[in-house]
Amino acid sequence: MAKIVGVVTTSHVPAIGGAIHKGIQHEPYWKPFFDGFPKIREWLAKVKPDVAIVVNNDHGLNFFLDKMPTFAIGAAPEYKNADEGWGIPVLPPFKGNEDLSWHLAESLIGDEFDMVTCQEMVVDHAFTLPIALLYPDMKWPISVVPINVNTVLFPTPSAKRCYALGQAIGRAVEAFPQDLKVVVIGTGGLSHQLEGERAGFINKEFDIRFMDSLTGDPTWATQYTDRELVKHTGTQGIELLNWLTARATMSGKVTELHRNYHIPISNTAAATMLLEHAA
């Protein structure tokens, strides 16, 4: 049977792609962020996941406002990255896991989460950069299943609904008959706001409270509506919904193996966490 071996969450700021491309990870501006990853890479080398379920939000590469799914799941044999318009390098394609995708679609829709299924999907920085941070040689040893959460057009799904979706993904994975080790990656956040007179908004106190909640009190953030999350974390800080969905895939007691938090990377409070089932 398949099993979730852990959850990794990380910010996905586009400029990270530029820093990787230029090889400037050790420069003073970038080091405090990239230093968050060696421990997670060691864990990955030890645990050796077979598949990554990547909970992320498209930023106008695959989806436009003509058709904007609240929740979508990739069911493609391969996922390509593409030009997003502002020049960060395109990363190598990712091998899909169609068996797991369709199993998840069956199970989630059966569980009344009406996912949009996508047999073709391009993936943007929200998907590619977190994986590149985990596997810097960019020879991906994992196959992938993207889960997309709308954080572009309001209303977004509620935090409560995202949490429930994560729980349903967790149940579906545990019921998948193949022996697979699954890592769930939640991308984006934490607090940041790109637009308006409030651009540059960051809320360290809220971010820390949120990260603290993920081990012992994981439904804490579900008390907030989408607009309230914007108030507390910024218009893009609401990407914490991806973190919450990813976290909720783990049932039982969860332990924090690692965390990193640094302000700022670009306009963002950049954060990374590694969670595992408690022994």
Added chain:
Amino acid sequence: MKSPHISIPGTTIFDGSEARRGYALNKMCYSFNEKANRDEFLKDEDAYCTKYGLNAQQRAAIAAKNVLQLLAAGGNAYYLAKFGGIFGLDMQDIGAQQTGMTKDEFKAKLVAAGK
């Protein structure tokens, strides 16, 4: 159920009403994912905006490259970022422009948020 419509200073929630107003502008900016379209825009900005049916407010905001005006015309940050990319503007340039700060002042504000 709590009311979803709280007011957040300096913030426009991109909801259905914004999406309706901004559709043509956002559709044009979405097209900038492709280099051929970025090149076509740069070659003849007016013709490109006409092709996407921008209204006068949207057209003026594009001409001014003014982010607050683009937002006021229904633009969404994610699509506008693709427009900004054409001119090599990064997020600190865009943040500085919207907050009336210099880029250095804006960057200092970000660093201060981490203290």
